[in-house]
Amino acid sequence: MNVNPESRAGIVGWGAYVPKYRLRMEEIVRLWGFPEGTPKGLNVIEKSVDNLDEDALTMGYEAAKNAIKRAGIDPKEIQAVFFGTESKPYAVKPSATVIAQALGITPDTMASDLEFACRAGSEGIKSGIGLVVSGMVNYALAIGSDTAQANPGDVLEFTASSGAVAYIIGPSEASTAVFEASYTYVTDTPDFWRRANSPYPLHGEGFTGEPAYFAHIIGAVKGLLDKTGLTINDFDYAVFHQPNGRFPIKVGEKLGFPREKILPGLVTPYIGNTYNASALLGLAKLLDTVEPGVRILVAPFGSGAGSDAYSILVTDKVEEVRERAPPLSYYIDNKEYVDYAIYAKNRRIIMKIR
Amino acid sequence: MESLSISRFWRYRRAHYRLTGKKCLRCERVFYPPKRSCPYCGSMDLEDYDPPERGEIIAWTKLYETGTPYTPYRPIYLALVKLGDMTALLQLTDVTDEKKQLRKGAPVELVFRRIKEDGSHGLIYYGIKARPAQPIETQE
Ligand SMILES: [Zn+2]
Numbered sequence: 001m002n003v004n005p006e007s008r009a010g011i012v013g014w015g016a017y018v019p020k021y022r023l024r025m026e027e028i029v030r031l032w033g034f035p036e037g038t039p040k041g042l043n044v045i046e047k048s049v050d051n052l053d054e055d056a057l058t059m060g061y062e063a064a065k066n067a068i069k070r071a072g073i074d075p076k077e078i079q080a081v082f083f084g085t086e087s088k089p090y091a092v093k094p095s096a097t098v099i100a101q102a103l104g105i106t107p108d109t110m111a112s113d114l115e116f117a118c119r120a121g122s123e124g125i126k127s128g129i130g131l132v133v134s135g136m137v138n139y140a141l142a143i144g145s146d147t148a149q150a151n152p153g154d155v156l157e158f159t160a161s162s163g164a165v166a167y168i169i170g171p172s173e174a175s176t177a178v179f180e181a182s183y184t185y186v187t188d189t190p191d192f193w194r195r196a197n198s199p200y201p202l203h204g205e206g207f208t209g210e211p212a213y214f215a216h217i218i219g220a221v222k223g224l225l226d227k228t229g230l231t232i233n234d235f236d237y238a239v240f241h242q243p244n245g246r247f248p249i250k251v252g253e254k255l256g257f258p259r260e261k262i263l264p265g266l267v268t269p270y271i272g273n274t275y276n277a278s279a280l281l282g283l284a285k286l287l288d289t290v291e292p293g294v295r296i297l298v299a300p301f302g303s304g305a306g307s308d309a310y311s312i313l314v315t316d317k318v319e320e321v322r323e324r325a326p327p328l329s330y331y332i333d334n335k336e337y338v339d340y341a342i343y344a345k346n347r348r349i350i351m352k353i354r
Numbered sequence: 355m356e357s358l359s360i361s362r363f364w365r366y367r368r369a370h371y372r373l374t375g376k377k378c379l380r381c382e383r384v385f386y387p388p389k390r391s392c393p394y395c396g397s398m399d400l401e402d403y404d405p406p407e408r409g410e411i412i413a414w415t416k417l418y419e420t421g422t423p424y425t426p427y428r429p430i431y432l433a434l435v436k437l438g439d440m441t442a443l444l445q446l447t448d449v450t451d452e453k454k455q456l457r458k459g460a461p462v463e464l465v466f467r468r469i470k471e472d473g474s475h476g477l478i479y480y481g482i483k484a485r486p487a488q489p490i491e492t493q494e
Contacts, residue, residue: 020448020450020485051447051467052426052427052468053427053447053468053469054467054468055468055478057480058465058466058467058468058480065466089478090478098371101367101371102466102480104372330488333488345426352426
């Protein structure tokens, strides 16, 4: 099985960031006249809200800083920076260069922003693996970060939230977790999109579940199992993209995973769906807490649509580096509730002429 | 900040993005913002100083009268912050409880944020601010 080239790369460091503010689901129910039980059906309690001076770039910087601290490397050793987002501060002007500059990675590096709905951060990881394994770079930094947009009053508003995650990909010998194998599965599926000048995304009715989320994650996971000969029982934990708190449990059940293997990596109920950071924050939560030696299945998903399935083996190094940066729980626990008015101001939903 | 042009901001981006100050190799004092010569002894024998990411508040104030780019952020909290050997005047963000979070000696951590924007079409200026920090045992 170690013939997979991916197995020569791994996660050298990981980092998370979630902004401080939280919006309770009741606020959205109250404002837009939803039935009281709607949030419960989504299995989400509250969602994270960024401050007015935050965006996907600033959050991505914070997560990347934590990942570099854990990796314990000189930022100059990073030779590729991939920034996966669907909420770029600029339509044209890379965020990856600002982050690379601010973290001291520039100028001898690749840097670009990637877009594939919620899956771009994962494509950054996979590209990083390829560059590391080929020997073209020593280390790659892959970031997933979003201040997720939702049309006010749309059901998407319950979950669309803000957060970031970052991974330093490097040689497997130096890694806290090794990529045993990976499998990618994409098709053209019209489940969710945002046109160039549109402020909010739209979703195809009836398309978001079965033909998009479930079909692609199951396609990627089955591809991974066929390729490796592994079975569901070989995995200690499973993390799937988390558009709400229900879908990851349901896709796990369809694949045959018991809830106990999914709940430890579930973060959406507490902070909402952070889009490009969603499943990858679930992985960060596991790396913050699990024992060395466990095998994790991770399957991010992005609309449009596609999914990557990774088999990840956690090494002894995970415990050495864990305490070099704040865990995800530091950011989840450090919270302050805001009402819909402050949320609307911070999310720039209030129109102001300037 | 208001007078900053795009080219000026670009020239000083290391100071804005990394809060890099200068350490005087003659009198050993550290200062920010960086200058060509030491404001204490005049020496030009200086080296870069990157401050630690955590520090404490020496004194703070808040402003209600602000220039146009800053009005969405009102009130603006400013603090004199001690960061290792360096002292810097920084904007504070994520302030939710003045009484608890803002006092002499209160811990702060540095964060990377938007400082201002040239309207909705112009450049976004990023830089370092400080925010009230939670104690964590995992911090080095
Ligand atoms: Zn001096």
